[in-house]
Amino acid sequence: MHIPDGFLDPKIWVGASAVSAGALAAAVSNTRKVLEDRQVPALGVMAAFIFAAQMINFPVAGGTSGHLLGGALAAILLGPWSAGLILTTVLVIQMLFFYDGGLTALGANVLNMAVIAPWVAYGTYRLLGGLFRGNAGRTVATFLAAWLSVMAAALACSLEIAFSGTVPLAVVLPAMLGWHALIGIGEGLITVVVVSFVSRLWGLEQPGQKSYAGGEQL
Amino acid sequence: MSRVMDHFLQPGGHSGSFMHRLEPRVKVVAIGGFVALSTMLTSRTGLVLAVGFLLVLTAAARVNLRHLIGRLLWLLPFAGVMILLFPFIIPGDPFWRWEWGILTLTATQEGWQHALMLSLRVFAAVLALNFLIATTGLRRVLEALSFFRVPAVFIQLIEFTIRYIYVVGDELRRMNTARAARGFVPGRHLFHRHTFRTLGQTVAVLFMRSWERGERIYHAMLARGYSGENHKKALPPPGGWDLAWGAFILSVAVGLRLFELGGHIWLLSLK
Numbered sequence: 001m002h003i004p005d006g007f008l009d010p011k012i013w014v015g016a017s018a019v020s021a022g023a024l025a026a027a028v029s030n031t032r033k034v035l036e037d038r039q040v041p042a043l044g045v046m047a048a049f050i051f052a053a054q055m056i057n058f059p060v061a062g063g064t065s066g067h068l069l070g071g072a073l074a075a076i077l078l079g080p081w082s083a084g085l086i087l088t089t090v091l092v093i094q095m096l097f098f099y100d101g102g103l104t105a106l107g108a109n110v111l112n113m114a115v116i117a118p119w120v121a122y123g124t125y126r127l128l129g130g131l132f133r134g135n136a137g138r139t140v141a142t143f144l145a146a147w148l149s150v151m152a153a154a155l156a157c158s159l160e161i162a163f164s165g166t167v168p169l170a171v172v173l174p175a176m177l178g179w180h181a182l183i184g185i186g187e188g189l190i191t192v193v194v195v196s197f198v199s200r201l202w203g204l205e206q207p208g209q210k211s212y213a214g215g216e217q218l
Numbered sequence: 219m220s221r222v223m224d225h226f227l228q229p230g231g232h233s234g235s236f237m238h239r240l241e242p243r244v245k246v247v248a249i250g251g252f253v254a255l256s257t258m259l260t261s262r263t264g265l266v267l268a269v270g271f272l273l274v275l276t277a278a279a280r281v282n283l284r285h286l287i288g289r290l291l292w293l294l295p296f297a298g299v300m301i302l303l304f305p306f307i308i309p310g311d312p313f314w315r316w317e318w319g320i321l322t323l324t325a326t327q328e329g330w331q332h333a334l335m336l337s338l339r340v341f342a343a344v345l346a347l348n349f350l351i352a353t354t355g356l357r358r359v360l361e362a363l364s365f366f367r368v369p370a371v372f373i374q375l376i377e378f379t380i381r382y383i384y385v386v387g388d389e390l391r392r393m394n395t396a397r398a399a400r401g402f403v404p405g406r407h408l409f410h411r412h413t414f415r416t417l418g419q420t421v422a423v424l425f426m427r428s429w430e431r432g433e434r435i436y437h438a439m440l441a442r443g444y445s446g447e448n449h450k451k452a453l454p455p456p457g458g459w460d461l462a463w464g465a466f467i468l469s470v471a472v473g474l475r476l477f478e479l480g481g482h483i484w485l486l487s488l489k
Contacts, residue, residue, distance in 0.1 A: 004296075006257040006339025028371055037445060038436045039371060044378030045432035048386040051379065053421050055390070058414065061407045068421065077425070089375045093383075096351060096359075099292060099344050103253045166336065171307045185408050193418025198425060 001069075001157050001180070002094065002109055005102025009164035016160065017107025020088075023115045027084040035082075043082055047089040050074060054090070058186045066183040071117030071153065072125075072146035073191050077198055080122040087114035108160050112153040121149035138199075139192050146191035150184035151177060235353070237279035241456040242358040243365055244464035249350040255471035256342045262331070264474045265338035271470050272345040281352045289348060290341075297337035304336075305329035356380070365453055382435075386428055393420055 008016075031039055050070040057065040070090075074083035088110050094100035101109045128141035158176040162169035256268045276286065305314070310328025317323075351359065364373045397420065405413035436444075456464075 004340045005253060005343030006336055008257075010254075010258060024372075025369075028369060032371070038432075040374045040378055041436040041439060042432045044375050045382050045386070045428050045435060047375065047379040048382035049425060049428035051383050052386045052390045053424060055387075056417060056421060058417055059404055059406050059408065059410065063406065073421075073425075085371075085375065089372070089379050092372075092376055093379060096347065096356070099289065099347070102257070102340070102343050103250065103347060104257050104343075167304075167307065168309075182408065186414070189408075189414040190418045190421055193415055194422040194425060197419065197422035201426060 001113065001153060001176075002091075002101030003105040003112075003157060003161065004099075005104050007102070007161055007164065007166045008105050008108055012160050012164045013104050013108055016111045020107045020110040020115060023084060024088060024110070027081040030081040031079075031085060034079075043085050044089070046074065046078060046082070047086040050086055051090050051093065058190065060182050060186060066186050068190055069113060069117060069150055069153070069187055071113060072121035072142075072149040072187065073194055075118035075122040075149070076125050076142060076145060076191070076195055080118045083118035083122075084114045087118065108157075112156045112160075116156050117149040117153040120152040121145040124148050135196075139196065142192045142195045143188040146188040147181075147184040150180050150187050154180035235279045237275065237349075237353045240353070240463055241460035242354050242362040243453065244456050244460045245350055245354055246359060246362040246366070248464040248467040249346050251468045252471040253343050253346050255475050256346070257339050259339070259474060259478060260335065261478050262335065262338070264478045265335065265342060268342045268471070268474055269338060269345065272342060272349060275467070276345060276349050276352075279349060279353045281349070286348055286352070290344065293337075293341060293344060297333075297340070300333040300337060301330065304333035308332050361451060361453065382428075382431075385431070386424070389427060390420075390424055393424065 031043065035042055050073075053068050053070055053073070055067065057067050060066045071083060071087060074086050078086070091101060091106065091109050091114060095103060095106055095109075122145070125141050125145040128144060129138060131137070132140060154176045155173075158169070158172045161167055162172050252268075252272075256265070259265050259268060305325035305327075306323060306329065308326055308329035310326035312324040313327045313330075314325040315322070354362075360373050360376060364370060397416065402416055404410075404417075408414075
């Protein structure tokens with residue numbers, strides 16, 4: 001889903017960069033308030049974790065595989081602001097050293113994967129977690145949060161590419177959403193396992209019930 | 219993975235070339251501008267010239283070629299898929315048609331040219347970024363970014379993350395080995411419950427270990443007197459030679475863009 005250089009119109013990439021810059025500025029001040037001087041060590045190690053977790057491939061169908069995006073995972077367990085900073089760091093490193101995503105497209109990639117994905121996941125999780133109680137409710141909320149976060153990021157990515165006139169919307173939209181609907185299932189399944197495992201260890205019974213040491217006030 | 223990681227730390231190639239000695243801030247601005255302008259190029263000539271110029275710069279910097287070629291090989295499948303796919307999805311003049319019952323496939327001239335243009339843009343951008351990182355090294359790129367008022371927290375986060383990618387990556391590799399040793403064979407599709415439970419648990423354990431490691435690191439840093447402050451290094455102003463080179467690199471990009479705009483006006487006036 002990383003958009004390379006040359007796929008976006010200047011209007012789109014400048015606009016997306018401006019929105020992302022605003023979101024990141026808010027994320028910096030919000031995480032500083034909560035994490036104080038552990039902002040860098042705590043978030044840095046978690047960014048390294050997301051980086052490693054994205055290298056784990058899961059089977060999709062017929063020998064193809066996908067990998068975790070981690071937006072929902074980070075947003076649910078660490079909070080959406082922290083998730084934004086963590087994923088942005090991962091995207092910058094991927095851009096500089098792995099040529100995943102372009103320099104001019106960085107703002108758009110940050111917007112899709114580090115702003116839209118975590119916030120959609122967090123919003124869905126809080127909304128559904130409030131509606132359904134209990135373990136089953138949380139499982140459903142987590143799964144849908146992860147699936148929707150992948151779909152929302154894919155949708156934003158398709159719109160940016162289509163409005164830049166690179167690929168017609170009628171082609172890019174079904175292709176991106178169709179493939180990511182499958183990837184999102186894998187993302188959802190893994191996120192469910194991780195969230196239930198970690199909540200058991202941290203003693204979180206309900207979403208939003210308790211905050212844990214050092215994290216954002218959930 | 220560790221082979222890739224080595225490139226994080228030291229600049230590649232012959233460190234004695236004058237491209238390596240060029241002031242990092244000048245290089246960051248020049249290459250950033252070059253990438254931004256070259257992604258706006260639309261003509262094949264302009265893009266080929268941009269790629270050619272970057273190849274000359276790369277050659278002048280005596281960057282390790284094996285390393286560069288290894289990175290560029292990553293692009294080939296990507297460009298190949300686009301060139302195969304785009305003729306069928308971009309409307310335009312058909313140059314090839316295939317009918318089979320109700321199914322009609324039409325390949326268009328525009329589609330193939332569009333794919334070639336996008337591939338050239340990506341190629342130019344990758345060459346430019348590779349030139350910057352290979353001749354400057356991460357550390358000095360980050361120093362330059364910090365001079366341009368990128369908030370210190372981002373610079374520190376990037377440095378910190380790169381440092382711990384090794385650690386967390388090694389942890390993951392050990393866990394993969396252990397999983398394989400227990401006889402785990404991943405399933406072939408999304409509905410293989412066991413696969414997802416196992417992989418999910420791997421991620422979960424990795425998450426907890428990383429989180430706890432973060433706590434330990436933080437305490438160790440406090441014990442060494444960490445206070446969350448950063449020390450910004452004052453950089454001397456760039457010399458005239460550096461600025462001249464930066465201006466030269468940027469002016470090539472501006473020149474190519476103007477050449478294209480001028481070319482269009484010239485073509486229009488002929489019609």
